[in-house]
Amino acid sequence: MANTVWGSTNKPISAKRLAELLDSAVQVDGTIYIGYPILGTPDGAFPFDALLLSPTYGVIAFDIVEGRDAGDYQSRQDDIYAKLQSKLLQYPSLVKKRKLIPQINVVSYAPVVQDFSEDDEYPLLNDNNLIQFLTNLSEGDKEIFPKVAAAIQALTNIRKGRRKRVQLTPNSRGAKLQALNDSIANLDANQNAAVVETVEGVQRIRGLAGSGKTIVLALKVAYLHAQNPDWKIAVTFNTRSLKGQFERLVNTFVIEQTSEEPDWDNIHILHSWGSSSSEGIYYNFCKDHGLIYRDFRSARDNFGDGKEFNGACAEALKEVTRPKQNYDAILVDEAQDLPASFLRMCYSVLKPPHRLVYAYDELQSLTDTSMAGPEELFGIGKDKRPLVVFSPPTSGQARQDIILERCYRNSRPVLATAHALGFGIYREPGGLIQIFEQNDLWLDVGYRVKEGVLEDGSYVSLERTSDTSPRFLEEHSPIDDIIEFRAFETKAEQDAWLVDAIEYNIKHDELVADDIIVINPDPLKTRKNVGDARAELFQRDINSSLAGVSTSPDVFFESDVVTFTGIFRAKGNEAGMVYIINAHDCFDSRYPSYLTTLRNRLFTAITRSKAWVRVLGVGPEMEKLKEEFDRIKQHQFRLDFQYPSEERKKELRIVNRDLTQAQRGRVTRKVDELASIISSLEAGEVRIEDLPLNLRKKLKALLG
Structure with a gap:
């Protein structure tokens, strides 16, 4: 059939x-x-x-x-x-x-x-x-x-990459990467449906990171534009560097389908927020309706840390009773990183029947649960009924809810490693750092139970399936080559190894410079940490860029340029060879609530790789991180662990509670103050007897 x-x-x-x-x-x-x-x-x-x-x-x-x-x-x-x-x-x-x-x-x-x-x-x-x-x-x-x-399917040209690749050696990395791209040059059944099936209303496309949502959305824009050249269509997203990628993809796909350049008067590729120097959905909404536009700083001052964009969009929507409906269709990528008020804003500027397609990564962050349902996201209409309700699939009609089940970016060893490190499955000592709230989410992200049961307090062994992690993604190279951890004694040694490896990739492995990205997980230290390596690459006639600093914020990759980046600009992008430097920063933290942030960064960095990944770091903490990875390998990239009890989940829930930057800062200061008091007690500078009796009783009660 x-x-x-x-x-x-x-x-x-x-x-x-x-x-x-x-x-x-x-x-x-x-x-x-x-x-x-x-x-x-x-x-x-x-x-x-x-x-x-x-x-x-x-x-x-x-x-x-x-x-x-x-x-x-x-x-x-x-x-x-x-x-x-x-x-x-x-x-x-x-x-x-x-x-x-x-x-x-x-x-x-x-x-x-x-x-x-x-x-x-x-x-x-x-x-x-x-x-x-x-x-x-x-x-x-x-x-x-x-x-x-x-x-x-119009994919042949795009899968060739950003430029024509010339191979000399059949088994080089460049040849393997091209073969890998060729292997994923066909859309699967769900991707096909996501491109072609368009509902007269709201449609949701969801799946793991690496399941092809960005390419699917670009193909969908081209399809809608070819079918309806007079429609005003907008594409929007959270990561600014996706703008250049969308422009390239949409241009290629429209030419494939129409033999003509896109009519850019009718296709608008816009950042979600925007500014006076770069249009965006929110900025244009404020301009069209004569509202106060809030930049990030103004929004933070008015709505609080972590609530900037949600507050700005909600404020703007509240001020307008009859929004101008400028678009026939809007497609939203990275919806998991955007607030519900923004999706409502997109819905409000659409002409009936409100053709809104929003795509999101299931569980991009390890602490996330699934996004809210459409009834909650879009709210209630004037008739007291939900504005958006998804109907069950009906024969002969486009589906409103499409799930992309396969991950075409990360191989089984890479994705299992990222999850094991992110959750702390094999962390010693200490064990689990975080866990999914709903046990069955492991099945949703492509694992199956090999042994045991997926129940609180029980042993379970989880492994990825060949359906959700196709085997060809790991068959091109030995596993020890696909993912490698290296510890160095000094940063200088790390940088020297990195530069030598990149030079070898380009001069011998037949990779091009833009097949390579270098990620520094700590966004505040990236510019400082990558300077020496970039300078040495320049001495060897290898060009590099620091994403968003030496390049436009709207561009991530440049031809013949190695991209260095912090973790935030890396999101949404992928490369054949990924180097993660200073990974020791992600091993541990004296503040339990911050450790989840560090491990999430490591998870995101590792999952940027579609072929090979090198995790590099310095000192004893990197040695321990490497030992943790070795335990993952010993378990053959399965996740074998005792599932936490409800009591342990509650503890993790408290540690990983959602804190603003200001709240996290207060917790950090209080922990430091407490550590100082304990040090004084241990040193005899302060004695227990010096503490008031009522304070001693409270401490005893708190500490059991």
């Missing part, structure tokens, strides 16, 4: 009938696209009525007839064939001796036309003979099928 992906169609009745027919036919495999693809032609965008991509039967394009008159279906079939052939001939891997390797079949499907024709050249078919026609086709070349799918 074929999986159906629902795009926009002006032939809904016959299209639904075709989808149901193919879905019920057990002998037909693959994906049937309705209203997709859209191909660029000299005459502009050309949308297909339907297309079946089948590993068994190849490519079958459908001319759908809605009604009893088939008209000049022969000419329409010729036109469809010519356009599809012209598209596929552009890809050398699909051509041999000037001939197209995959076979293209074009049929007209007319469910209510009785006078059908099984002419081999121009088949006109209905429900009675379509399946028989398909099963009589000669089987296609299954080895070429993934390349055909990638070409039709």
Whole structure:
């Protein structure tokens, strides 16, 4: 049976009938696209009525007839064939001796036309003979099928990277990285649905970091723009450096689908906040409605630490009773990092039916639970009913809630290491640092129970599945090469090793400079900590940049440039080779509540890698972090541990409670004061007897 992906169609009745027919036919495999693809032609965008991509039967394009008159279906079939052939001939891997390797079949499907024709050249078919026609086709070349799918999905060019890669050695890192990109050049079924299926209202796309949401959103923008060139479409996000990435992706995909540059008057790629120097959704909302615009400092002064953007958006919404509805569609990336008031602002500036697509990472931060449901996010309307409610999936309709289940960035060893370190599964001494509030969230993020039970107080062994962490992501290199921890005695030794390794990557491994990012987990020390390594790279004729400092805040990668970055600008980006420096900063903290922040930074840094990661640090704490990683390896990248009891969870909940920067500072000062008092008691500078009796009693009661 074929999986159906629902795009926009002006032939809904016959299209639904075709989808149901193919879905019920057990002998037909693959994906049937309705209203997709859209191909660029000299005459502009050309949308297909339907297309079946089948590993068994190849490519079958459908001319759908809605009604009893088939008209000049022969000419329409010729036109469809010519356009599809012209598209596929552009890809050398699909051509041999000037001939197209995959076979293209074009049929007209007319469910209510009785006078059908099984002419081999121009088949006109209905429900009675379509399946028989398909099963009589000669089987296609299954080895070429993934390349055909990638070409039709418009992914082939983008997966080549930011520039053409020239390999000299078949087994070099550069060749492996290219092969890895080629392996993920096809959208899976859920990604396909997320691109093409568009609801008349709000749609949610969610999944693990690395599941392809950014590319899916860019493809969706191109699809919507090709279908509706007059629509005003906005794309918005939290991480400023995503702007350049979105511009590149959208430009590439629109050209693929329309053979024309995007109309940038109708596609706006905007940061969520914005400013007078760089437009954003919130900034434009304030400007359009004559409101006070608050920058970060003003918002913090008025709404408090950690509540800046939520407060600013909520304030602006409260001031406007009838917002100007400037957009036909808005797509939001990184919604997990944006407040509910911002999503409501996006909803308010949309014309009915409020086409809002918001995508978010499930559990990007290890302490997060899932985002609130749509009823809570968007609130209640004037009729006292929720503005947004998701309906259950219905046959023949686009889905409102799409889950991307597979992680295509991180291999099993990399992601399991990131989780084990982030949670402190094998930390000695001390054990767990944090844990999911809901035990079943482990299953949601791609683990399965190998042994034991996933219950409070019980032993459990968790491992990643091949479905959620595809094995090809780790088969390109030995595991000891995929992820490596190194401890150095001095920072100078660390920097020297880093520079030598990067030089070797570029001169011998056939990686290009922009395949490499270097992450310093402590954002306050990044500029200082990376200076020496960057200077030495410059002496070796290797260019580097410090993201957001030596480059525009809207740009993360530059061609032929190694990117150095702090942890915050690294979010949302990925690279083939990731170096994490000064990782010892993330091993421990005298303040338990701050340790979760440090381990979350390490988790985020490790999960930027789509091929190899090197975790570097200095001194005894790095040695201990390396030993913790060695225990992960000894357990074969499984998570084997005693699940915390409810009492222990309560303790972790208190330690990891949500504190503002000011509150965290007060806790830190009080801990330091208490440590000073204890030191004085131990040194005999102050005696227990010097303390008032009532204070001694309180201390005894508190400490048990």
